[in-house]
Amino acid sequence: MSSNPYSAPQLPDAHSSDFQPALNKRYKLDRFFEFLTWIATFVGLLVLMMLLYDVISDGASRLSWQFISSFPSRRPAAAGLLSALVGSIWLLCVTAILSFPIGVGAGIFLEEFAPDNFFTQIIEINIGNLAAVPSIIYGLLGLQVFSRIMRPITGGPSVLTGGMTLALLILPIIIVATRESLRAVPNSLRQGGFAVGATRWQVIRNLILPQAIPGILTGTILALSRAVGETAPLITIGALTFIAFLPPLSLEGLQTDFTALPIQIYNWVSRPQPEFHTNAAAGIIVLMVVLLTMNTTAVLLRNKFQKGRI
Amino acid sequence: MFLKRKSMNLFRYVSLAILVASVSACAGGEQTTSPGNGTDSSATNLEGKVAIDGSSTVFPITEAMAEEFQKANPKVRVTVGVSGTGGGFKKFCAGETDISNASRPIKDTEAEACASANIEYIELPVAFDAVSVVVHPENTWAECMTVDELKTMWEPEAQGKITTWKQVNSAFPDEEIALYGPGTDSGTFDYFTDAVKGEEGKSRGDFTASEDDNTLVQGVEGNKFAIGYFGYAYYEENKDKLKAVGIDDGDPSNGEGCVKPSSETVLDSTYQPLARPIFVYVRKEALERPEVKAFVDFYLAEENRQYVEEVGYFPLTEEIYSKAQTRIADGKTGSVFPGGSTVGVKLDEVL
Numbered sequence: 001m002s003s004n005p006y007s008a009p010q011l012p013d014a015h016s017s018d019f020q021p022a023l024n025k026r027y028k029l030d031r032f033f034e035f036l037t038w039i040a041t042f043v044g045l046l047v048l049m050m051l052l053y054d055v056i057s058d059g060a061s062r063l064s065w066q067f068i069s070s071f072p073s074r075r076p077a078a079a080g081l082l083s084a085l086v087g088s089i090w091l092l093c094v095t096a097i098l099s100f101p102i103g104v105g106a107g108i109f110l111e112e113f114a115p116d117n118f119f120t121q122i123i124e125i126n127i128g129n130l131a132a133v134p135s136i137i138y139g140l141l142g143l144q145v146f147s148r149i150m151r152p153i154t155g156g157p158s159v160l161t162g163g164m165t166l167a168l169l170i171l172p173i174i175i176v177a178t179r180e181s182l183r184a185v186p187n188s189l190r191q192g193g194f195a196v197g198a199t200r201w202q203v204i205r206n207l208i209l210p211q212a213i214p215g216i217l218t219g220t221i222l223a224l225s226r227a228v229g230e231t232a233p234l235i236t237i238g239a240l241t242f243i244a245f246l247p248p249l250s251l252e253g254l255q256t257d258f259t260a261l262p263i264q265i266y267n268w269v270s271r272p273q274p275e276f277h278t279n280a281a282a283g284i285i286v287l288m289v290v291l292l293t294m295n296t297t298a299v300l301l302r303n304k305f306q307k308g309r310i
Numbered sequence: 311m312f313l314k315r316k317s318m319n320l321f322r323y324v325s326l327a328i329l330v331a332s333v334s335a336c337a338g339g340e341q342t343t344s345p346g347n348g349t350d351s352s353a354t355n356l357e358g359k360v361a362i363d364g365s366s367t368v369f370p371i372t373e374a375m376a377e378e379f380q381k382a383n384p385k386v387r388v389t390v391g392v393s394g395t396g397g398g399f400k401k402f403c404a405g406e407t408d409i410s411n412a413s414r415p416i417k418d419t420e421a422e423a424c425a426s427a428n429i430e431y432i433e434l435p436v437a438f439d440a441v442s443v444v445v446h447p448e449n450t451w452a453e454c455m456t457v458d459e460l461k462t463m464w465e466p467e468a469q470g471k472i473t474t475w476k477q478v479n480s481a482f483p484d485e486e487i488a489l490y491g492p493g494t495d496s497g498t499f500d501y502f503t504d505a506v507k508g509e510e511g512k513s514r515g516d517f518t519a520s521e522d523d524n525t526l527v528q529g530v531e532g533n534k535f536a537i538g539y540f541g542y543a544y545y546e547e548n549k550d551k552l553k554a555v556g557i558d559d560g561d562p563s564n565g566e567g568c569v570k571p572s573s574e575t576v577l578d579s580t581y582q583p584l585a586r587p588i589f590v591y592v593r594k595e596a597l598e599r600p601e602v603k604a605f606v607d608f609y610l611a612e613e614n615r616q617y618v619e620e621v622g623y624f625p626l627t628e629e630i631y632s633k634a635q636t637r638i639a640d641g642k643t644g645s646v647f648p649g650g651s652t653v654g655v656k657l658d659e660v661l
Binding site for chain 2: 071072073074148156157235238239240241242243244245257267269270271272273274277
């Protein structure tokens with residue numbers, strides 16, 4: 001290359017010796033990369049398939065209405081996961097009701113209202129850190145604060161205590177998901193809103209949120225899916241293993257002791273009798289059906305809201 | 311228009327506040343009424359709640375009892391948690407549970423915690439477990455081992471040094487030992503180290519440890535030169551894949567030579583020193599509630615001992631059961647194992 005800065009820049013020339021098209025080589029690289037991404041996808045799918053095959057071949061024969069509608073028992077054939085399934089559904093509802101408004105609210109504040117100063121930066125860093133805290137730590141917090149100090153309100157290791165603990169656990173994830181979805185909304189939309197005289201609330205309510213809601217919902221449901229599979233914090237707060245009654249469908253139900261699917265599955269896996277291991281496999285299938293139902297809901301909701309997008 | 315809208319919002323907020331207030335009022339009201347339910351009911355129509363937590367070893371027995379008790383008394387809510395013997399005692403001594411499952415006696419530090427919270431408890435042995443030492447079925451040499459040999463194999467000094475069977479006994483083959491045992495949080499680990507080494511928790515660290523006994527079963531099953539130990543229920547379920555080692559404690563007075571774990575050898579106390587009693591601890595104050603008393607009576611009743619066997623443990627002798635029942639009747643509190651060790655203790659003598 002010429003060292004003279006005033007000379008005209010040399011355009012790449014197909015005939016010059018500096019440029020080699022090597023089209024074949026570059027297409028090969030293209031295909032190689034495509035192959036790598038294909039492998040990456042396939043590994044994930046393969047693991048999932050193996051897991052599904054293993055669990056279904058072990059547990060499918062045990063699935064029956066009796067299994068879903070019976071309480072735990074010392075006899076593997078009579079045992080069921082009614083209390084665990086209902087407990088998990090209760091937990092899910094309480095966790096969703098508590099974490100969604102708080103998480104989305106915090107996300108909107110941080111993204112749309114908060115000034116960018118020292119304090120908000122501290123808050124942001126801490127939310128990032130909280131998302132990485134091991135779940136058992138939340139369990140310890142839940143045990144001390146929700147189960148012990150707030151006992152008059154929560155009634156000890158109850159559905160409410162479990163729901164609040166899991167809500168704390170997934171709050172950072174929901175906040176981060178909300179912020180990311182809000183950030184993805186083009187700024188011109190906000191400016192357009194302000195330009196025609198809309199208030200901040202009107203801009204957020206009518207312009208920004210409808211665009212961001214599919215992403216927020218996806219993030220929330222994925223976070224809830226994580227909460228459904230958690231065992232450690234629930235065992236720490238003192239969730240039970242044997243329980244042969246259901247929380248009543250009232251406010252009193254919130255204060256009732258509970259067990260959840262992962263706890264019941266863990267208990268069955270650690271039993272000596274092989275029949276209990278079959279029960280555990282069947283329990284895993286039920287848990288997976290719950291999770292798949294949730295993820296399907298997430299996809300359906302997202303598609304529904306996406307239709308209204310600009 | 312604006313005014314109207316504002317008042318609408320105000321109305322919304324007020325109704326929300328009322329809703330929140332009524333929710334908390336309901337919650338508060340429920341709290342005060344529930345403890346009263348149990349006290350005034352008759353014995354045949356019991357109501358109330360029995361909260362149990364503790365050891366995973368005792369869990370299957372308590373679960374079986376709770377299941378059957380609840381069938382007979384559908385209005386009583388029995389709940390059983392699994393937070394380990396230590397975790398169970400923490401809740402028990404905080405007054406959060408009525409009964410605590412324990413695979414070992416209460417420790418001095420735990421007893422102090424209970425005492426400082428003014429929690430008095432009655433200690434009840436409910437069954438025997440036999441810590442079973444197991445090897446691969448093709449293992450022909452270790453039919454019988456002395457406690458000293460087990461000590462050589464498992465004591466802390468063996469770490470990194472005792473690596474082959476030949477080092478334990480010159481008649482054994484010169485092959486590497488694969489050791490499998492429960493994790494250090496386990497009551498079985500505590501008991502085994504106490505019985506073999508004479509000091510709780512003193513064990514070599516270079517063995518494959520797992521909190522899940524099924525993993526230990528798989529480990530021993532898959533290696534001809536493996537040896538491991540865990541509760542009897544896991545051996546009983548895997549008799550076709552594992553072989554139990556006979557234990558010789560060198561004391562002819564309780565069974566000469568090698569003794570294998572079985573219901574006979576545990577009950578006539580010849581399977582020593584690896585047969586251990588397991589317990590429930592009942593809060594004395596809770597025992598005044600009829601539903602708790604009924605549950606404890608049910609637990610110790612003669613006709614319900616079949617459940618203990620059904621889940622893979624050994625019922626106690628008649629004598630020990632009747633002594634346990636006397637302890638309830640007399641309201642005798644405290645532990646008969648001041649050091650927290652049950653190794654070599656004869657239950658019918660100390661109770």
